[in-house]
Amino acid sequence: MAILHWGMVGGGDGAFIGDVHRMAARLDGGYQLVAGCFSSNFERTKASAKLLGVETDRAYSDFNAMAEVESQREDGIQVVSIVTPNFLHYDNVKAFLDRGIAVICEKPLTVSLLQAQELQALAKERNTFLAVTYNYVENPMVKVARELVKNGELGELLMVDAYYLQDWLAADIENSDQKQATWRTDPAKAGRAGCLGDIAIHAYNLVSYLIGYSASSVNARLATFVAGRRVDDHADIQLGYSDNILQGRILASQVMTGHENDLGFRLTGREATIEWRQEDPNVLWFKPMGAPAQRLTRNGAGYPERLNALCRIPAGHPEGYLEAFANVYKHIRLALSEKDFLYYPNVDQAVKDMGFVEACLQSHDQGNWCEVECIIQE
Numbered sequence: 001m002a003i004l005h006w007g008m009v010g011g012g013d014g015a016f017i018g019d020v021h022r023m024a025a026r027l028d029g030g031y032q033l034v035a036g037c038f039s040s041n042f043e044r045t046k047a048s049a050k051l052l053g054v055e056t057d058r059a060y061s062d063f064n065a066m067a068e069v070e071s072q073r074e075d076g077i078q079v080v081s082i083v084t085p086n087f088l089h090y091d092n093v094k095a096f097l098d099r100g101i102a103v104i105c106e107k108p109l110t111v112s113l114l115q116a117q118e119l120q121a122l123a124k125e126r127n128t129f130l131a132v133t134y135n136y137v138e139n140p141m142v143k144v145a146r147e148l149v150k151n152g153e154l155g156e157l158l159m160v161d162a163y164y165l166q167d168w169l170a171a172d173i174e175n176s177d178q179k180q181a182t183w184r185t186d187p188a189k190a191g192r193a194g195c196l197g198d199i200a201i202h203a204y205n206l207v208s209y210l211i212g213y214s215a216s217s218v219n220a221r222l223a224t225f226v227a228g229r230r231v232d233d234h235a236d237i238q239l240g241y242s243d244n245i246l247q248g249r250i251l252a253s254q255v256m257t258g259h260e261n262d263l264g265f266r267l268t269g270r271e272a273t274i275e276w277r278q279e280d281p282n283v284l285w286f287k288p289m290g291a292p293a294q295r296l297t298r299n300g301a302g303y304p305e306r307l308n309a310l311c312r313i314p315a316g317h318p319e320g321y322l323e324a325f326a327n328v329y330k331h332i333r334l335a336l337s338e339k340d341f342l343y344y345p346n347v348d349q350a351v352k353d354m355g356f357v358e359a360c361l362q363s364h365d366q367g368n369w370c371e372v373e374c375i376i377q378e
Contacts, residue, residue: 002337003031004333005032005076006025006033006034006079006081007035007079008033009038009063009066009083009084010037010038011083012036012039012047013044013051013052018038021104021133021325021329023322023326024325027312028326030333031333033054034077035060035070036049036060037061037063037065042061045060046059058070067080067098068099070099076101078102079101079103079104081104081106082096085189085190086108086111086189087188089106089110089115092105097122097126097128100128102128103131104329104332107133107134107350107353108132108193108197108354110191111191111192112191112354113351113355113358116351116354117351119347130346131328131344132345132346132350133345134205134328135327136263137205137209139276139278140310140319141276141283142210143310144284144303145265145274145276146212148274149212149267153269154268154269154270154274155272157211157268157269158246158247159246159247159267160211160239160249160268161250162203162207162248162249162265163250163252163262164200164202164203164252164263165251166199166256168181168254169226169233170225170226170254172227172228172229174229192361194233195222195231195253195254196220196360197357199254200250200252200360201353203250203251203263203265204237204356205349206265208349208353214352215239215240217372218240218369218370218372219238219368220236220363221236221364222364236249237251238369262277262279263278273285274286278321281298281321282315283295297316298311298315299311310327328344332344356372
């Protein structure tokens with residue numbers, strides 16, 4: 001398989017998510033980092049390039065210059081990862097799509113539905129690849145859960161519950177030079193949606209992937225528990241679906257004391273319930289009506305052979321966050337190199353997720369249910 005020439009915008013030395021993307025890309029190979037605009041500060045970009053083994057002449061002071069020059073080189077990048085704060089995503093992504101370079105963008109895709117739709121249309125117009133890194137759906141046991149749902153093992157679905165609970169923003173650390181907190185709580189950089197756009201969107205994306213379709217309406221109550229904070233830090237959202245049978249709920253919080261990265265779901269059908277937590281990612285609980293609960297494990301007894309490619313080590317040796325992220329990069333590489341369009345987190349779902357965010361904001365403002373389908377344009 002050909003090695004993809006790869007670039008990165010943002011994510012310089014010491015940036016958490018930049019390191020995550022690089023580790024994920026390295027885990028299965030297939031990517032060579034050859035260019036980057038790693039910081040808005042050119043000196044930092046050059047220092048990061050040196051550390052990461054990128055040649056000096058391919059360390060760029062400006063992402064537009066990077067897109068232009070790389071698109072003209074015979075050995076130019078074929079794909080770029082955008083790992084900048086949310087408010088920069090639109091301009092970053094557009095610059096590379098305009099020049100025919102495939103893009104992998106951090107979530108959320110943009111700070112507004114309109115911007116997301118514009119990028120979706122541009123990617124289709126240019127026939128250029130655009131993916132968004134919703135990494136949690138690439139956990140092997142999430143794939144097993146999806147198969148159980150698709151195969152009808154739960155029976156008719158009745159309830160879907162997902163949650164993402166953290167406590168890292170329980171104090172106003174944005175005022176103590178904590179870099180991540182500073183931009184994530186700034187509506188000018190993160191967008192109007194705080195906790196909603198940062199982690200509730202992950203829980204919603206996960207649920208939509210598992211059941212295969214999006215909610216038609218939402219009833220959202222957003223809260224800001226830290227005085228002076230300009231974005232929400234807690235979200236309690238009811239989900240309504242067009243069949244009027246399935247009911248759902250998303251609970252997301254960044255001020256939930258005692259919780260680190262507690263993402264999970266519970267799907268209940270007439271025949272069985274399944275439960276999963278990403279803090280224990282190698283286990284999926286299957287609880288059939290009138291029978292003992294079953295503990296299903298990654299690569300363990302009964303694990304589907306067709307999903308073996310998602311696992312790298314035998315059962316009992318834990319895999320988790322980084323391996324799931326690596327599965328995103330693996331599937332994107334296959335899609336780009338071999339045109340094998342198996343599932344990867346794509347722009348169409350990212351647009352629907354932004355529709356969910358905007359519907360939640362509207363619902364909270366109005367104090368009532370809001371239709372999502374009237375916002376989303378297919």
